[in-house]
Amino acid sequence: MTTEPVATAEAGRDFIRDIIQADLDSKKHSRIVTRFPPEPNGYLHLGHAKSIALNFGIAQEFSGRCHLRFDDTNPTKEEQEYIDSIQADVRWLGYDWGSDLFYASDYFDRLYEWAETLIRDGHAYVDDQSQAEIRHNRGTLTEPGQNSPFRDRSVEENLDLFRRMKAGEFQNGARVLRAKIDMASGNINLRDPVLYRILHAHHPRTGTTWSIYPSYDYAHGQSDAIEGITHSICTLEFEDHRPLYEWLLDRLPVPSKPHQYEFARLNLTYTLLSKRVLTMLVRDGHVAGWDDPRMPTIAGLKRRGVPPEAVREFIKRIGVAKSNSVVDLGMLEFSIRECLNHTALRRMAVLKPLKVVITNYPEGQVEELEAINHPDDPAAGTRRIAFSRELYIEQDDFMENPPKKFFRLSPGNEVRLRYAYFIKCTDVVKNAAGEITELRCTYDPATKGGNAPDGRKVKATMHWLSAAQSVPAEIRIYNQLFQNPAPDAANFAGDINPQSLEILSDARVEPAIAETNSPDAIQFERQGYFVRDRDSTPDHPVFNRTIGLRDTFAKEVGKG
Numbered sequence: 001m002t003t004e005p006v007a008t009a010e011a012g013r014d015f016i017r018d019i020i021q022a023d024l025d026s027k028k029h030s031r032i033v034t035r036f037p038p039e040p041n042g043y044l045h046l047g048h049a050k051s052i053a054l055n056f057g058i059a060q061e062f063s064g065r066c067h068l069r070f071d072d073t074n075p076t077k078e079e080q081e082y083i084d085s086i087q088a089d090v091r092w093l094g095y096d097w098g099s100d101l102f103y104a105s106d107y108f109d110r111l112y113e114w115a116e117t118l119i120r121d122g123h124a125y126v127d128d129q130s131q132a133e134i135r136h137n138r139g140t141l142t143e144p145g146q147n148s149p150f151r152d153r154s155v156e157e158n159l160d161l162f163r164r165m166k167a168g169e170f171q172n173g174a175r176v177l178r179a180k181i182d183m184a185s186g187n188i189n190l191r192d193p194v195l196y197r198i199l200h201a202h203h204p205r206t207g208t209t210w211s212i213y214p215s216y217d218y219a220h221g222q223s224d225a226i227e228g229i230t231h232s233i234c235t236l237e238f239e240d241h242r243p244l245y246e247w248l249l250d251r252l253p254v255p256s257k258p259h260q261y262e263f264a265r266l267n268l269t270y271t272l273l274s275k276r277v278l279t280m281l282v283r284d285g286h287v288a289g290w291d292d293p294r295m296p297t298i299a300g301l302k303r304r305g306v307p308p309e310a311v312r313e314f315i316k317r318i319g320v321a322k323s324n325s326v327v328d329l330g331m332l333e334f335s336i337r338e339c340l341n342h343t344a345l346r347r348m349a350v351l352k353p354l355k356v357v358i359t360n361y362p363e364g365q366v367e368e369l370e371a372i373n374h375p376d377d378p379a380a381g382t383r384r385i386a387f388s389r390e391l392y393i394e395q396d397d398f399m400e401n402p403p404k405k406f407f408r409l410s411p412g413n414e415v416r417l418r419y420a421y422f423i424k425c426t427d428v429v430k431n432a433a434g435e436i437t438e439l440r441c442t443y444d445p446a447t448k449g450g451n452a453p454d455g456r457k458v459k460a461t462m463h464w465l466s467a468a469q470s471v472p473a474e475i476r477i478y479n480q481l482f483q484n485p486a487p488d489a490a491n492f493a494g495d496i497n498p499q500s501l502e503i504l505s506d507a508r509v510e511p512a513i514a515e516t517n518s519p520d521a522i523q524f525e526r527q528g529y530f531v532r533d534r535d536s537t538p539d540h541p542v543f544n545r546t547i548g549l550r551d552t553f554a555k556e557v558g559k560g
Contacts, residue, residue, distance in 0.1 A: 014320035017058065017320075020231060024062065031065075033229050034056075034058055034230070036056065036090070040082040045297045050266045053316075056090075065098070066095070067102055071216060072205065076199065108210060115177060116162065118251065126176070126177055137183075139188070145192075172199060173197075175198060177212075179247070189244050193215070196215065196218070221245040229256075230258060231261055238260065246260075263322065268327050268332065269329045270329050270484070270487070271482065293544050303544065307521065314332045333547055340523065344522050344523040346374060347509070347523070349524040350507065352396065353507070354438075355391070356390070361443055366469065386468075387466060388467065392465045397460075400428055408462060412426075416461040423441045423442065426441060428440075469511060471514040471541065474507065474542045476502075477545045478501055531546055
């Protein structure tokens with residue numbers, strides 16, 4: 001007895017899944033095979049994550065398989081570092097290709113043979129024009145192109161020249177192999193596209209075996225056919241390439257005939273999902289690398305502390321559409337907050353410390369108070385935190401001359417210290433420059449645990465740390481890299497947010513946070529969600545802010 005593969009209810013529905021279900025119902029395909037085909041010339045970003053989730057997700061939902069295939073046809077831009085990072089990113093997102101790992105370079109011999117087939121059948125020719133001449137003679141959207149003066153070479157001459165190109169006789173750019181289609185086509189992609197170019201470069205996998213390399217358009221469809229891909233799923237910018245995809249499949253002895261389907265790529269406010277732009281951000285030193293937590297790369301999200309399940313949930317929420325649109329970054333941030341709120345244990349940290357001396361608390365005394373680890377998860381248990389005469393609070397939690405609705409600490413005002421006592425400010429200590437350096441306060445011993453037996457109420461509860469029992473730490477506050485909701489890809493440097501990174505070198509954290517080397521996210525109460533950075537050491541803990549507890553960035557930009 002066999003079970004028909006069906007989509008799960010959890011997966012939701014979209015036009016691609018509907019097509020696949022119909023193909024299975026009609027017995028057009030007995031098993032679904034998809035692929036994720038990155039070019040190994042950079043790190044993956046959120047747009048790739050959408051494609052990964054779609055292709056691998058479909059394979060899981062319909063009991064099929066998804067191949068990971070590197071379209072490694074441009075050795076001048078490809079590196080093993082990128083291959084390794086792409087595999088790590090796919091696994092981090094929660095997907096596995098099993099034994100189905102492939103490279104376009106696996107098929108170089110067959111692709112070359114098929115190119116000769118096109119020449120013999122009169123469908124391809126060797127062109128001696130320069131790249132600039134080819135571009136000029138291709139025409140425009142409103143004007144047809146011009147035939148190459150070399151378009152009518154004989155089959156014998158084309159085969160001879162193409163074989164000599166393969167043998168390495170000619171310099172880079174001296175000749176190309178072009179498909180012979182229609183220079184007057186309304187689709188510019190059909191105006192005799194380049195299939196092979198001369199490129200004397202070392203390939204990460206084939207070394208110097210080849211002096212010519214196939215174009216992406218030529219290698220892509222044929223690789224799909226070799227692997228038996230049933231549904232070749234691409235983003236919308238490849239829609240105009242589909243006629244070429246099909247033209248080549250129809251004229252070559254391929255073992256299968258995959259079909260290409262296009263979906264809308266991901267566009268996100270305050271974000272540029274362009275590998276070209278991301279490469280320049282790294283190259284020009286605007287960020288600290290591909291995994292800089294401000295980058296929309298998967299490696300950057302991981303280092304920032306974004307959980308993979310939050311990325312998957314975000315992609316599920318935005319769905320799969322046929323037309324392009326822009327998704328509000330707030331939707332991604334909502335998914336991150338929602339995920340971390342359920343999983344992150346609570347701790348206290350003071351990012352910008354202001355010293356508080358409790359004048360009526362015994363000198364040298366330290367007591368332990370009980371604090372909960374997660375308000376919605378009793379199974380997470382509790383922890384002990386130290387309380388002493390000298391504490392730290394946030395600088396922003398005190399104002400000497402507060403406005404009417406400022407309810408935190410101020411002279412004569414009483415507040416609650418979380419898990420501890422009520423305190424009241426009695427004196428403000430300043431340095432010679434008039435800067436506040438210390439607060440003198442009193443505490444009410446009867447309010448232990450944060451409640452007054454006489455029923456009096458306070459309007460603010462503040463986090464704090466014992467001065468002696470807390471640990472110094474570096475905190476990195478990350479905001480959006482771009483301050484414009486629609487950054488200009490052509491002139492992106494002008495849109496970079498000067499407040500995208502703030503480093504707080506004098507922060508204090510609970511000892512338990514510093515002592516553990518856990519990569520798990522934690523919530524610093526009232527501050528946001530944080531994760532230990534790879535730069536962290538036992539002597540110098542470093543934490544990255546994944547995201548704040550609420551969205552304040554848009555308001556801050558609006559004020560500017």
